[in-house]
Amino acid sequence: MAQYTPMMQQYLKIKADQKDAFLFFRLGDFYELFFEDATKASQELEITLTSRDGGSNGRIPMCGVPYHSADNYIKQLIEKGYKVAICEQVEDPKTTKGVVKREVVQLITPGTVMEGSMLDEKENNYLASLSAFEDGSYVVSYNDLTTGENSVALIPGGFDAAMSELYSRPVKEVVVSNDFDVEYKQMLIDRLDYTVSHQDVTEIAPEFQPLVEEVHQDKLLVGFGRLLNYIQHTQKRSLDHLQPVKVIELKQFMTLDMYSKRNLELLETLRKKGKAGSLLSVIDKTITSMGARMLKKWMERPLLSADAIAMRHDQVEGFLDQFFERETLRDELSNVYDLERLAGRVAFGNVNARDMIQLRNSLSHIPDILMTLSKFDHPSIGKLYDNVDPLHDLKELLQESIADDPPISVKEGGLIRDGFHEQLDDYRYASKNGKQWIAELEQRERTETGIKSLKVGYNRVFGYYIEVTKANLRHLPEGRYERKQTLTNAERFITPELKERETMILEAQEKSVELEYELFLEVREKVKAYVKRLQQLADQISRIDVLQGFAQVAESYQYVRPEYREQRVVDIRQGRHPVVEKVMQEGTFVPNDIYMNEETDVLLITGPNMSGKSTYMRQLALTAILGQMGSFVPCQSASLPVFDQIFTRIGAADDLVSGHSTFMVEMLEANHALTHATENSLILLDEIGRGTSTYDGMALAQAIVEYIHGEIKAKTLFSTHYHELTSLDEQLERLKNVHVRAEEYEGNVVFLHQIKDGPADESYGIHVAKLAHLPDPLINRATALLDQLENGPVKNEASTSPEEEEQLSLFVEESKPEKKRTMEPQASHIEKRLQSLDLMEMTPMDAMNELYQLQKRLKS
Structure with missing residues (x-):
């Protein structure tokens, strides 16, 4: 260490505490990076790698970025999963001898980003923690630093269940203990693409105890404590905007595991990342960014309470019935900025005056929203009206204090409105009049000297001056001017009067800017007192936005309100797939009924590939999710039970990261459904058994159907290419055969996409190959x-x-x-063989194989 300069020694000491982050080390107008940080950053950011003298250590790798444009470079690193430690000068270089003191003032990580340019305005940015306990349970805690939202959930189902829970939210970073299972940690990185960080401290400091007043389980307190301590460690600033922790009671919401969310393409498609083609892309008619974020939360956690579902449906109905009022409401919502994140920035201390103007303008439109809500006749809309706090007092404070068109910087003046503070007005008057006096001085000097090119100017080094070209120096009166600076073609002078006025003007300007900054900080502190009310207002406006969006979808796409009954009956008339029908040309989608009474638990679906079996299955799941999240549904009418869970196995894909084949993935997902489903669940299994031999696959498929039918009794749609399974309707009383209708015409197959009772008579596989050219x-x-x-x-x-x-x-x-095998044509041989079999003593698979062989012989 002694071989380096004092400044580099300072750098190395600070870097030793920030080993897993890029250290942005402030030197004047640049953030500099050294050693390995510089080498790696130059590659990731595509900036020039230079070097500086390291004394006896030779040249030190070095690169840097201007501090005023650092956000863009930080964003690039954060998006790649890196962390950035911001190290600032905390002393004034002008008053410090030796090395200026520097400290890390913030650690920016993927889960703790606050800058708007680094965020997706329609998506939360969650930091999560995962805490493991000896009994196999886990606690997952969430925080969105941009909004202050906190929540925590106890997961009793082991690591897979915890992974599934994490997958349900847009998590960017996960905090675990240093002794967390290494294999599981790697799975978080490889399979979920998370940045993994560490924190062992779990105690909650006294000042944060109010956040956990409603949390009564020790495990939950440990889990949230880990998350909170990591936030404190990285942010090093006020966290006044953090909201009380909400305990997620998983039993209040439909369970959607990670497989189902992926297979059903709720938020993004399987084929490519992104919203387009997902369910979200069809039903997102929200106006505000905070409404868009709430919509995703509702989609992630559909309700289980029939009363809560009915309340949302009542409100959607209220908005749907009055078109003109709804359109007016949508126009007014478009004037509301992101109140949730604005409140977070106020409390976090990085809000600027333009943010304050956005906040003021948003609040000025709340009375209009209330006026429009009052015009809706449905009583459920009245409840929404009652919960909106217009915050008149906050709007008046911002109206009186903040200038209409302030600069981005809070240290350049121009922030505070005239008339808000008497002393500031005096400074402004002095500065304004002083500048007027300067203009008058220039004109007077030109007249008295006869030099028309004489001018009065200003620069930061010399202050105000009178400039005269060298050709005109002879016209200056003796002893009146004091030479200040010599230029190539001119001389600059001052006079005692000009110097006196300069002092007054500059003092007024300097004190004005300083006072404005102090006043802005005071206003910001006053606004902080409104953060909780702002968060409540943001929540209510978001709710209104989502519900009016549901009404917009219902009207645009002809969705209807579903009915929920205690009986386990699924009765959907003319049901449609909400995404597929939008992709297809209008009027070409073929709707279908889905009917399963209390005596029917399993629909066994047969029919050719490409005929629409998977679409038929998915549309039932999506209809159930839409209904239970509060939306109307795509059909002519719908009567449904409330499903506690949905499990899907649709589509085939290898899991290359874990080394699992398509068939293994299929079995794992099927096992997850069979292990966790109840009679109140919905199971969708598509073409189980394709990844193995015919006999193995058919045996497994039949065994799974029998297990669901006999043990679980969940409502199940099971599609299969094994036509031999259609005979199960003779053995399983609650199983019903249906098929997708297809017809042959002049040697070609025509898929009609209609679901009909009974089994399919052909598979049309070669016809499908022909269609594929x-x-x-x-x-x-x-x-x-x-x-x-x-x-x-x-x-x-x-x-x-x-x-x-x-x-x-x-x-x-x-x-x-x-x-x-050579088949014996004589029926007597088959009969003897059948009589000799003791099926009860055989394994199910062996018995299946024997029977299948005999069946084939009989057919031939």
Whole structure:
């Protein structure tokens, strides 16, 4: 350490405490980075890597960014998952001898970003903590520093359940203890793409005890304490805007595991990241950014209380019934800024005068919103009206104090309105009159000297001066001017009178700016007292915004109010998939009924691929989610039970990170559903068993259907390509066969996308391949092979011409069927074999295989 300069020693000491962050070290007008930070930052930010003299240590890598444009560089690092420690000069260099004292004033991490330019205005930015306990339970805590929101949940179901809970929210960073399981920590990084940070301190300081007054479980206090201490460690400033912790009672909300949220494409699509093509993209008709964030929260946690669901539906109905008032309300909401985040910035101390103007302008529109709400006839809208606090006193404070068009900087003056403070008005008067006197002086000097080019100017180094070109110096009176500065073509002078007036003007300007800053801080402190009320107002405006958005969706897309009954009956008439119908041309989507009475738990769905089985299944789940989050639903009418959980296994994909194959993922997701579902759940399983051999797959599929039917009794849609399973309706009384209708016309298959009772009679697989434009020789070969498998051998030479053989060379080997057993044609042999089997002593899979073989022999 002694080999470095005092300043570099200071840098190295500070960097030792910030090992996992880029240290932005303030030097004058730049943030500088050194050593490994500089090397890595130059690559990530694509800025020039330089070096500086390190004494006996040689050259030190170095790079830097201007402090006034640092936000953009910090944003780039944060978006890549890095942390940035901001190290500022905390002493005035002018009054300090030696090295200026520096301290880290803030640690910016992906979960603690506050700057608006680094945030998605329609999405929360959650920091979470995950705390493990010996009994296998976990506590997940959440904080959105931009809004002050805090919540905590106890997860009894192990690490997978905790992962599923984290997946439900837009979490950017997770805090764990230093001894947290290494494998699980890596899964948070690899599978959920989180930045993982560490904090072992869990005690809650006395000043934060009011936040946890409603939290009574020790585990929850430990979990939130870890999160709170990490926030204190990184932010090092006021946290007055933090809201009381809400305990998430998971039993009050529908459970949607991470598989279901992904498979149903609620917030983003499977194929590519982003909102387009998701359920959210269809139903987001909110106007404000805080309303958009609330909509996502409601989608993540649909309600289980029929009364709470009915209240939201009443309010949607109230907005839907009065079109003109709703349109007026939407116009007024467009004038409301993000009150939630503005309140957070006020308390956090990084609010500027323009933010205050946004706050003032937003509050000025609240009376208009209240006036419009009062015009709605439905009593449920009256309850919304009663909960809106217009904060007249805060609006008046901002109206009286903040100038209409202030600068971004809070240290340049121009912040405070004239008439707000007498002393400030005096300074402004002196400054304004002083400048007028300067203008008059210039004109007087020109007249008296006869020098028309004479001018009075100002710069920061020399102050005010009188400038005369060298050609005109002879016209100056003797002894009147004192030379101040010599230029190439001119001389600059001062006079005693000018010096005196300069002192007055500059003192007035300097004191005016200083006083304005002090007054602004005072106003900001006064506004802080309104933070809780602002947060409550933001919550209510967000709620109004979401509900009017639901009404807008219902009217635009012809959604209807669903009914909820205690009976376990699903009765949807002319149901539609909310996303698919918007993607298709208008009028081309084929609606379908879904009916499952109390005597029907399982619909076994058969039909060709591409016919719409998955769409049919998904639309039931999406209808259930929409209804229970408070929206109307896409159908002609709907009567539903309240589902406590939804489990889906739709689509196939390898999990490359964990090394799981498609079939393993399929089994894991199926197991999750079978383990956690209740009779009040909804299960959607699509084509279970595809990833293994025919016998294995069919045996597993049948066993799963039987287990759901006999043990769980949940409402279940089970699609399959195993047509042999359709005979289960003879054995399982609460199973019903349905199929997707398709017709052959002139050698082609036409998918009608209609769900009809009974099993499908054909799979149409080769027709689907033809629609996918596979090569004609391949289609011909597949047709011949299918005929051979179903009806006995055919001559190969009839299936392909010599010209086609070459094209088929890459396909034939894979197309050849496995060598089949020689089948005995005599029915008596089959009967003897059947009589000899002791099925009760065999494993289900062996029994299935034997029966399947006998069935095939009978068919042939």
